[in-house]
Amino acid sequence: MNVNYICSRCHRRFAVNTLAFKCECGGAFELEKEPPKLSLARLKSRANSIWRYREVLPVVKDENIVTLGEGMTPLVEERIFDKEILLKLDYLFPSGSYKDRGASVLVSKIKELGIKTVIDDSSGNAGAAIAAYCARAGITCEICCPESASAGKLVQISLYGAKLNKIPGSREDTAKFIQEKAREVFYASHNRNPLFMEGTKTVFYEICEQLNWKVPDSIITPVGYGSIILGIALAGRELKDMGVISNLPKLIAVQTEAIPPIYEAFTKGETKVTPLAQVRHTYAEGIACLNPIRG
Numbered sequence: 001m002n003v004n005y006i007c008s009r010c011h012r013r014f015a016v017n018t019l020a021f022k023c024e025c026g027g028a029f030e031l032e033k034e035p036p037k038l039s040l041a042r043l044k045s046r047a048n049s050i051w052r053y054r055e056v057l058p059v060v061k062d063e064n065i066v067t068l069g070e071g072m073t074p075l076v077e078e079r080i081f082d083k084e085i086l087l088k089l090d091y092l093f094p095s096g097s098y099k100d101r102g103a104s105v106l107v108s109k110i111k112e113l114g115i116k117t118v119i120d121d122s123s124g125n126a127g128a129a130i131a132a133y134c135a136r137a138g139i140t141c142e143i144c145c146p147e148s149a150s151a152g153k154l155v156q157i158s159l160y161g162a163k164l165n166k167i168p169g170s171r172e173d174t175a176k177f178i179q180e181k182a183r184e185v186f187y188a189s190h191n192r193n194p195l196f197m198e199g200t201k202t203v204f205y206e207i208c209e210q211l212n213w214k215v216p217d218s219i220i221t222p223v224g225y226g227s228i229i230l231g232i233a234l235a236g237r238e239l240k241d242m243g244v245i246s247n248l249p250k251l252i253a254v255q256t257e258a259i260p261p262i263y264e265a266f267t268k269g270e271t272k273v274t275p276l277a278q279v280r281h282t283y284a285e286g287i288a289c290l291n292p293i294r295g
């Protein structure tokens with residue numbers, strides 16, 4: 001599948017190997033691609049990884065696929081508050097989180113573009129996932145994070161062989177540093193690059209396939225920058241357009257009370273999210289995002 005970036009605001013097009021990570025107008029990139037086609041009959045003989053949905057993933061040649069066998073995580077039945085629910089166990093991924101979905105697709109495309117060095121800014125699961133898949137692909141990877149980031153994930157990122165660059169100051173100082181550096185090195189941003197969501201969308205393909213292509217009533221998902229919920233929405237549109245499913249689930253986003261910018265915009269009926277200024281402590285640090293880029 002051949003693809004371009006397209007600005008979500010002014011609709012300007014960019015080649016996917018551009019060093020730009022957003023449009024000059026400030027708009028986030030979306031992916032422009034041909035309508036996907038998927039043959040359900042072919043799935044039976046395929047491996048249990050996200051790459052079983054090969055035709056809907058934006059990598060042209062099979063030889064460029066960077067995989068660690070990620071995907072088709074269990075869907076486990078449970079009763080909570082007298083409701084029957086299903087839990088999707090995405091912590092069972094090679095690097096420990098669903099971010100492997102996005103990293104596998106993004107790093108595969110980076111390999112296909114012949115890019116040898118990348119940077120990203122994350123002190124958590126995304127940094128670990130990008131580092132793991134870059135190690136698999138033989139791509140040099142530098143992960144930038146605030147000096148104050150907690151130790152556990154940093155050890156994991158270093159163990160994968162990524163260069164860890166601790167930036168003094170706040171999270172904002174790290175963001176400034178990386179935007180400067182991204183003029184020279186490809187910024188493999190899990191938040192800005194829409195190729196990442198092409199991977200996270202596979203969670204909804206899997207859920208539907210595991211339910212024999214029935215759509216669940218509702219999906220509840222934690223939201224920081226929103227890469228799971230946006231991936232689910234994207235996959236829902238694709239599957240409906242292809243005629244595989246006929247309805248969409250209700251999507252329920254959950255934020256932490258400490259840092260709820262999307263919740264606040266949603267409850268006020270606003271269509272744009274106002275970034276929050278102040279960092280407040282939360283144990284849910286993976287979704288503690290003050291400024292969701294695709295809010």
Ligand SMILES: [Zn+2]
Nearest residue numbers: 007010023025
């Ligand atoms: Zn633009």
